[in-house]
Amino acid sequence: MEIVFLNALVNGILLGGVLALLAFGLNLIFGVVKVIHMAYGQCVMLGMYVIYTLKVIYGVPLLVASAVSVVIMGVWGTLLHLLVIRPLLGAERLNQLLALAGLIVVFENLAHVIWGADLRGVRVDLPIVSLGNVFLKTSNLLAFGGALVVLGILYGVLHKTYVGLAIRAVAQDRECATLMGINPGRIYLLTLTIGGALTGLIAAFFSPIYSVHPHFGGSFTLMAFIIVVLGGMGNLAGGFIGAFIIGVVTSFAAVITSTEVAEIVALTIFILVVLVRPQGLLGARRAR
């Protein structure tokens, strides 16, 4: 029985890696623009459809398709900012939330209309690696490794470059940042573009693992929120830790019971966190 748990643990950790990327994107956008991107998981879904279309329909090699997906989703993020988020910057928080929730409906149905309701998978034959009694799919390993590398790069950018510093400054005090000569509008645009590109990247990591369908985004969006709230909204380090916690917990729960129960467990954790410690594990206490 232990082998099953060990496998669950390891695969949970691998999943956690990619979830950490998802959490990073959400946290970055929330931290800087102060908007909850409700349709983030749906953007990942769209990225996966892009990869599917390029590879399966047009025969483009997977790596190229993935790169294109990153670019397209980056542009998608830019458009999202210009068309939806920027006009709503002065609006009430709830209205922003609702508008982005509206995008969930738009994106899912867009997928439904263009690609239909069936599962669309990218068939990639990758070997299964075994370490002792633990079996790992190469696709999962690559996703994990890739996610860590990207996170490392993003960390470097945020801490070593002027632009990264500007992003962090805007997140902490937008007005003061403008007094440093930082153009907040441009930083917002950049943040949404990076966030979008990340969804393309996550899509690339997911494509060899999951098949996509119009409601694929749903559970990942919720998962991303659970992680982000658990770690503290806007807190990048918290999101990192939260991703692994949720990854492992859901992995275990899925093995012990079923995927539905795993999701219920995750959602219940979420509700408890919101009630008891809404600032998350690492967040600072905010005036509600």
Next chain:
Amino acid sequence: MKAVAKIILLGLVIGFPLVGVSPYLLHVATLIFIWAFIATGWSYMGRFGLVSLGHGAFIGIGAYTAGLLFNHFSLSPWAGMIVGGILAGVMALVIGWACFRFGVMGDYFALLTLALGEIVSLVLVAFRDYTGGSLGFTLKRVGSSWFYLQFEDKAYFYYIALSFLLAALFLWRCIDRSRMQKALRAIGEDEIAAATLGVRIVKYKLRVTIMSAFVAAIGGVLYAQYVTYLNPHTLAGVGPSLDIAFKAILGGMYSLWGPTVGTTIIVVLEEYIRVNYGAKYVGISQIAYGVALVLLIIFMPKGIFGTMEEKIRRVLSGRSRSRDPGQKH
């Protein structure tokens, strides 16, 4: 003048089925009434800043409670409504108390309700031996019966749904005129100040939440009885939860007729596309209304009806809008 117009309208609506209209139109109208009923109930909470993105939880609980009791124990759906309503009310009480006591507001409240709606949907799927899982289940047929709330002739449901909608609108009016409304408005504007004045915040928030849940549950039962089929993805979960919220917001969640107007627009649009382009393209109607919703939130945050109502009111009182040099961004 307004009263006469209202009476004429009411007459038209009531006389509608008697004029020999096609069953399809009756069907669409009934759907509108049922969803508008739920949407109006939703707005009891929504207009006071308690935006629920998880009403599917209450709709689902109501529908499945009544439906299962009906199928297995032949319990009359009218009783089922009460039972389902109470269960939904209890859930609203528990969650509501927890939230309001802990000061969960705004976005966090919305996200929490979203999670709740999804949990109910997942639970319904997980207990597939009882509920039929993702495929749902059908209600047993008993022919036409008031006791069992099933009818061959659609006109019956038309009137029943209409009555419920009118009841929900009446209840809206009652809330609007009550002490509670003033209290909730005060809370909406400055919760801390209201608290220091002795306004029992938690009590009033709970009241509207429970009422809203109750209405949603009843609406769920109505819908299930009407289509005689239950499915966790049409009744609970993220889909219908967002759907209801949007219907109310599109029309304007701060006004009496807003949710009804919003529901009418959306249902008509959906049906129009379904009929003329086939079910596959219903997705397009959803895209259209999603986009419309986003545009609406950007340009008319009070919803279509709400914005119109405000404009009309302003014109009538002869005031011009004062410009304030807003904040730079």
Next chain:
Amino acid sequence: MSLMLEVRGIDVFYGEFQALFDLSLEVRTGETVIVVGPNGAGKTTLLRCISGLQPASKGSIRFLDQPIHRLPPHRIVELGLVHVPEGGRVFPNLSVMENLKIGSYVRGARKEFRKKLEEIYELFPRLAERRTQLADTLSGGERQMLAIARSLMSKPKLIMLDEPSSGLAPMIVTLLLEFVARIRSQGYSILMVEQNVRKALSLSDRAYLVESGRIALQGTREEFSRESYIRKAYLGL
């Protein structure tokens, strides 16, 4: 001396409430000008309007002979006008060094970042000691020092200080004003809002008194300190 900053007849509204009434003010190159007045008089609003954070509904503002009243704040900073807001406002989760680095964000200042950093560390040894510490772990006085130091990193031509001594212990205030004096002697033009009139006056070339959103009095340092109204109300004499 040429005109560095020229404010002409500005009105500022917060919604329906008018904060500034037809206010005019100037700062010439190399000058230190102070703005004094009671709480709520509009002094902070004045600075916020100049730096672009708050729009003026009427009037004009020119910096180095360029109109800036319609420019967004980040463009104004690029021109060399820097605003140090009240309360030692630093970026709490950035280190001291990172705060200073973001100060040199403006193009043209980045190249000299390292050099300026060393100068600042010499001028403010306390900050050098704490260079890797997060800014919100600093004391009030240190934060204010950091805020002022940061403003120097962008190689500004005019520095606007909003009540640099507010909320600080007297010893720290003395230190702080010494720094302002040193900055002044290095040739920077300064526009400073201060509550502490006596000490501020000693640093200044000219002064303005703002009351209820209007200029009530203006003049050179000597004229100002001679004015009996000032002496009674603000200098306690």
